[in-house]
Amino acid sequence: MTRVARDERGAALVFAIAFMVVIGAISAATLSSITSGLHNRTTLDVVRNRQYAADAGVEQAIAAARGSVASWSATTNAAAPQNRLQTFLNSANCGGSHNYPKLNGVYIQVDCKPAPALHNGYFQFNGIFSAAVCTNSACNATESTAVVRAEINFDISGGTVTRTYVQSWSVNT
């Protein structure tokens, strides 16, 4: 009788501990889920800031390229049609590379490459702008890491760019 009673001692404590462990595990999982969700939110904010910083960099680079692009018509009109593209590729530029101040917490470098096209005997004065994220103000990003890649058509009349058209605009997350 005494032995049996002694064996039952502490049973409630064991159950209580087991109960606490189970509930604790559930609570820990719940808190982990909340923390993970908030962390994912932060990641999405970072992606948004990066995309719009790159977007802003390309917009600034397009505006800055108007002067360089305006000279394309004057330097290429005299050449034979087959040579015009080569003339473009050899001599044309659209502002080169730009490093922009931090925007939305992100440094952006934008590169521009001429991409002329011949369409029905007429040139399309196009440039490809690629914006990549940098870790600091002086960076050397490559097009393969571009966040935004845009092909812009420049409408040139009278030696000046009168309007720009977005031909393609792709965003990588």
Add this chain to the structure above:
Amino acid sequence: MEATVRRQTRRSEEGETLLEVVMALIVIGLVVSAYFATFSTQSSGSTAQRNLVTADGLLRGYAEATKSAVRSDCPSSTTFTTTTTSLPAGFGVASSTNQCPQDASTPRQVDIAVGLPGATPPIVADCSPPPPPKQPRVVCLSIFVRKP
């Protein structure tokens, strides 16, 4: 002798059972309290996430609407009007400017701020550093707009 043992055992069991019940009640009370606290935290976390997701959507939507307004309004006007859909209850949106860029070669920075529920008005669209935002419960985004 046997009666003495039985009495001692019963007395011992009575005391331990009461103690165990009290301890169990305390433990269960603590665990249930912790569980409800967890649910409360989860609820507030979920609300915060929902608000931030809503703010993210509003920021993106307002940014795209601003760029579209600049493209359509600025060739013939000095100001642009951003058209947005109705805001969810408790949210507010502010923009730093409605002035068009001066010319096609000079883009203009536009700061957009979204105030979450509970933000102290007025919401100021100023995304200049240093982060974190100067106003609590306000999410900020900078964009550049240009004339086409």
